Amino acid sequence: MKSFFEQVKFDKNGLVPAVLQEYKTGEILMLAYMDKEALKRTLRDKQCWYWSRSRHKYWLKGETSGNIQKVKQVCLDCDGDALVIKIEQVGGAACHTGFKSCFYRVLDKGTLKVKGKRVFDPEKVYK
Numbered sequence: 001m002k003s004f005f006e007q008v009k010f011d012k013n014g015l016v017p018a019v020l021q022e023y024k025t026g027e028i029l030m031l032a033y034m035d036k037e038a039l040k041r042t043l044r045d046k047q048c049w050y051w052s053r054s055r056h057k058y059w060l061k062g063e064t065s066g067n068i069q070k071v072k073q074v075c076l077d078c079d080g081d082a083l084v085i086k087i088e089q090v091g092g093a094a095c096h097t098g099f100k101s102c103f104y105r106v107l108d109k110g111t112l113k114v115k116g117k118r119v120f121d122p123e124k125v126y127k
Helices: 036-045
Strands: 016-022 028-034 049-052 057-060 069-076 083-089 105-108 111-114
Touching (some): 036 069
Antiparallel strands (some): 016 028, 105 111
8 A cells, every 4th residue: 555645646846735724613724835845744743834935945834923733634635636734723813914814805796805804913923
């Protein structure tokens, strides 16, 4: 039988998308990318690590903001090319803009409308 890592199909850049879902409510909080090392760190530490495509470095979610993600379950889709990671979002916000979810904008009659309120002020957190 293949190991978990043999079943994950990383793309040509060595990345796999990870959808982060609040394990209690099912709410989708964010989408990020992991390479093999970030996924190994996530499984080892039980906290989410990602590969930043823009900064070209690893980042531990909550390292600066304190809004960490505790891993509850890791799921691999049928094709092996996407993850759903069910987490406990500590600190109330997954989004760097201060909202609970990165998906805080909803299309309503052709216009994007903000759903919810900011949990924190990003200018104060990310100095």
